[in-house]
Amino acid sequence: MPTTTTDDEADFLADFHHTTTYGATPAGGIDRQAGTPDHGDVRAWFRERATGLGMTVTIDAIGNQYATYPWLPDAPSVLAGSHLDSQPLGGRFDGTYGVVAALHAAARLDRDVRAGRLTPRHNLTVVDWFNEEGARFAPSIMGSSSMAGIKDTAELLEVTDPDGVTVREALESIGCLGSDPAPEVASYAEIHIEQGRILEREQATVGAVTQSWDTRKLVVTVHGEQSHTGATVMADRHDALVAAAKIVVMTEDVVADYTPESIVTSVGQFSVLPNSPIVVPREVNLVIDLRASDAADVTSARRTLVDAIAALAADRDLRIDVEDFDVRAVQRYPLDGVELVEKAAADVGVGARRIATLAGHASVAMDRIAPAGMMFIPSVGGVSHCEREFSTDEDMVRGTDVLTDVVARLVAGDLDDTTPGEPLAETTTDTTNHR
Amino acid sequence: MPTTTTDDEADFLADFHHTTTYGATPAGGIDRQAGTPDHGDVRAWFRERATGLGMTVTIDAIGNQYATYPWLPDAPSVLAGSHLDSQPLGGRFDGTYGVVAALHAAARLDRDVRAGRLTPRHNLTVVDWFNEEGARFAPSIMGSSSMAGIKDTAELLEVTDPDGVTVREALESIGCLGSDPAPEVASYAEIHIEQGRILEREQATVGAVTQSWDTRKLVVTVHGEQSHTGATVMADRHDALVAAAKIVVMTEDVVADYTPESIVTSVGQFSVLPNSPIVVPREVNLVIDLRASDAADVTSARRTLVDAIAALAADRDLRIDVEDFDVRAVQRYPLDGVELVEKAAADVGVGARRIATLAGHASVAMDRIAPAGMMFIPSVGGVSHCEREFSTDEDMVRGTDVLTDVVARLVAGDLDDTTPGEPLAETTTDTTNHR
Incomplete structure (x- = not known):
């Protein structure tokens, strides 16, 4: 189990609460739609903070930001992260919590690697996916779907917002239209707020996500x-x-x-x-x-x-x-990943419960190309995509501890023999015109 | 009865169909919302055409345009006209027909006055009301309500469109923020398309409007x-x-x-x-x-x-x-005005029918301060506020003849002893908040 100090907890909380100043709304939420100036500012903060923690930052062709500890030359990476964009008048926790938690998990594990307490079999990359929310540019889960090869990047770059601005133009305007290759992915971990109230109702601190809807x-x-x-x-x-x-x-x-x-x-x-x-x-x-x-x-x-x-x-x-x-x-996460989250929760000493996700997440896309572990922390009242979305500092801190433990196990190679998840049978689509 | 030649008919039709080029839409309608460049262009055409016909053009503080034959010094005017603004993707006939018909009625009567065939007791003013439609700036019937003193002009000038542009700014942008006094009104006449299908169904060429809804x-x-x-x-x-x-x-x-x-x-x-x-x-x-x-x-x-x-x-x-x-x-038009329209229709030799107006018109506002005569011509299929709004050349020509006869009677003083219409009992208003 990785070592964590109360200073680590304070540092994490200071960084998390700092992010809520970017695009802050009067009613306590944030409004950081993809490619807007406020989104650009929080992404610049991410690059600066990651660099300060000793990571190397790259940006790919759809604007995903990767901050890597390159412990091993030419090795694939364990990826951990989420997204910094929000819905219009959205909440402070959705996405941002997972990015800041991953930054701090990575910094702690780098400390452990350098101290010889953790022997990595992979490098570690914190990812900030572009346009997970899809409010300004449809579809949602854009950056991870591009990176996983599920959507065509060239087509996504030409998607327009209601004012006719393209994804490409929006990325250029915030300095996030990159050309770096995306890292090779060994495995993926993401922590997110539940956005429902099952964990709150059942008094569990961590949800081990088994499948999407x-x-x-x-x-x-x-x-x-x-x-x-x-x-x-x-x-x-x-x-x-x-x-x-x-x-x-x-x-x-x-x-x-x-x-x-x-x-x-x-x-x-x-x-x-x-x-x-x-x-x-x-x-x-x-x-x-x-x-x-x-x-x-x-x-x-x-x-x-x-x-x-x-x-x-x-x-x-x-x-x-x-x-x-x-x-x-429906996409199932690998059972090995679910069990790994449960083990990490036991290590940290908090209660875990298996849960499905109603919302889409980048982990659903990543799970197509690499084994993924997805975990939730409680949302007070289950409310999300609104300014009164809330999770407690205590739950965020314990969740970050669980994420750190999960990522440590991934870095050590725990899911190296696990096959990625598979979508259940694809459903058919058609177009109908009624007169 | 005023004299009308087939050249007069051709001139009227040429002018009317020319106006449909301002803000023309591909599907055969017009889009000339109040204060837009296309609306500015058709209003400039109105000023130029009226000046060419020997009228004197003035603009008041809410942007109403008045084109006057000043036959008698310091005499009040008979006003006749309608509006040149439209709904978004609106029809070519709504409002514009009434303005062009009034221009031609006035030109014919000026010829009669100069030839000694008509002895005026009033001057004659063709009016182009500002913002009758209210699509961009609410409320509708703005210019005539200001002129009749029903709405406060200073407040109306500060009304904004969805982009925050004020009426004052929109009027300035099309060169229509005037400072001329509005003419003193002896009586008012307006011709308009029905926008319903009662006249078509009953095969009447003219509707003599008795009251508003x-x-x-x-x-x-x-x-x-x-x-x-x-x-x-x-x-x-x-x-x-x-x-x-x-x-x-x-x-x-x-x-x-x-x-x-x-x-x-x-x-x-x-x-x-x-x-x-x-x-x-x-x-x-x-x-x-x-x-x-x-x-x-x-x-x-x-x-x-x-x-x-x-x-x-x-x-x-x-x-x-x-x-x-x-x-x-509900506002009733004076019975004298209704009968005057019926007499004019008889003079021209077309069938008339009494009818109520479901839509609001400038005549409803004018009828508060001066006796008003309001008349309709048929709308094919009753459709209006859309691109396929249509009235025939034949009905427009006959309607213009009737309007000319009505205005001749007004200029001769036919409604001088008639009191304006009165709104029936005002209904109450309140605000309710339900939780």
Whole structure:
């Protein structure tokens, strides 16, 4: 077990709380969307801090930042990290906690390596993934998906935000469009806040993540006809907003058919054209988000919605396009990695519980190319992607201890014989147009 | 009856169709929102054309443009006109037809005055009202409401568009922030497309407008809580969008309790925050538009909606603010003016029908300070505020003939003893906050 002092704890907390000043919002959150000046500033802080701790910093073609202790020439790296970008008016902990915890875990282990207490079989790299949140540039989990070869980097660089700015331009504007090769990955570790309330409810300090949920989005466009709100009698209208509102209500209602807490459905993005108080809307663009622990539930909920949308289009005599987007099958983390997290929690002396992740994480992408261990700490009240997101200093400190222990075991070669995770059967996608 | 030649008809049509090139859209509409460069260009054309026809052009403090034949020193004016601004992706006819028709009516009557065929008791002013549509700057019917003293001009000049540009800045940018006094008004005439399909259905060429509808808006803000679409279980959410969607559906459903075609309800403006695909929305701002021929129906529909919104807020444990906005009582046009339109239609030899206006018009504001005559020509299919809005050349020509006859009668003093219209009892407003 790595050695940790109370000074280490104080240093970690000082660094973590310092990061919350970048893009700080009045209500106690942060707003650091990918590629914005505030995101650039916190990433510059990361480079400076890592360099100060003796690491070598590189940046790859999609803007992922890597800070490496090159203990062994030409050896692959254990990667540990998360992301520094946030949702609009997001929380201070989501992503940032995992990056700062990994920085401190690495610094402690470097101390152990230099003191001869840890014999590395791999180098160690702390990673700050670019654009995990996907609020400004879709899809989310962009940097790790590029690095894992799941998405095409050249295409991702041309993705635009709502103002037409490309990923490439945004990366250039914050000095993060790199050309360094990404490190070869031996294994991967990530710690994150749970963003749910299972750990809090069951009073466990650490969650050993076993698998991701099955997730998919449906991009829906409702094509109505623009007309005068005052002069157009109700029978003559093809109101895109009323139809879109019914889709929002359907999207919530569909969960009633399933076990509580086994499925979540939402519409987060919803834009109305022309959006004038006295014009019946001609078009609404919306994105439905479907997630469930069981892929069959996502498939059947999707089918229910697609059929209901077709009936709605016919009933209201307007066209509705539905397109599958960002489809992600359930992915299991290797059992060896889950057990490794449990061993580390036992070493630190905190309670662990196996848990699935409803949210996507970089570890899901990394787990395709290298064995990954993913762990959670509790989120107070389970709230996330909002300014009142909160985790305690005590849980953050214990989580960092567990991460340090996990990474020590990875550096020593504990998962060297483990095969990476595999997605369960890929689900099909199609595009439907209803008139 | 004024004299009209086929050359007059051709001149009118040439001018009207020329205006459709300003802000023309690929699908055959126009996009000339108030204070935009395209709106500035068509207003410059108006000044140039009116000057070429021998009129004197002035601009008042809210940007209304007046083109006057000053036949009599210090006499008040008969005003005739409409507006040149449009909705986003709006139609070519709404407003613009009335301005071009008034320009040509005035030119014909000036010819008659100079030939001694018409003895004026008033001067004649063609008016191009600023910001009738209210899409970029709320409220609508801005220029005429300022001129009639119904709204405070200083406050209107500080109204901002969604980008924070003020009315004052927009007027300056198109060279239309004037300081000339508005003319003294003897009486007012306006011709407009119906924007409904009653005239088409009943095969009447002209509608003699008897009264406006009772209208009001409700500005609604739904305050939910931002959270993660993936990680937040359904029971923990306070989704502002689902609640707002239910309000949209309620707003349509409320008309089921009333006589068809006697009431219209809509939501045209609807904005979601933060509008990210993986964030449960924290806030929705929307505007409900309620209009009915009978004020009691607007009052009762409003009460039904306000009560249902209160119940929704309680049911979903979130706060919903509702505020009355832009409340306009039914206003009757003077019967003398209605009969004058009917006489003019008879002179021209076209069929007329009495009709109410569902849409607001500058004539409703002018009718508070001077007797007003309002007339409609048919809209094909009743569609308006959209690119496929259409009226035939034949109907536009006949309508211009009727307008010319009406204005000739007004110039001769026909409504000099008529009192202006009065709004029926003002309805009450209040603000409600539901938790």
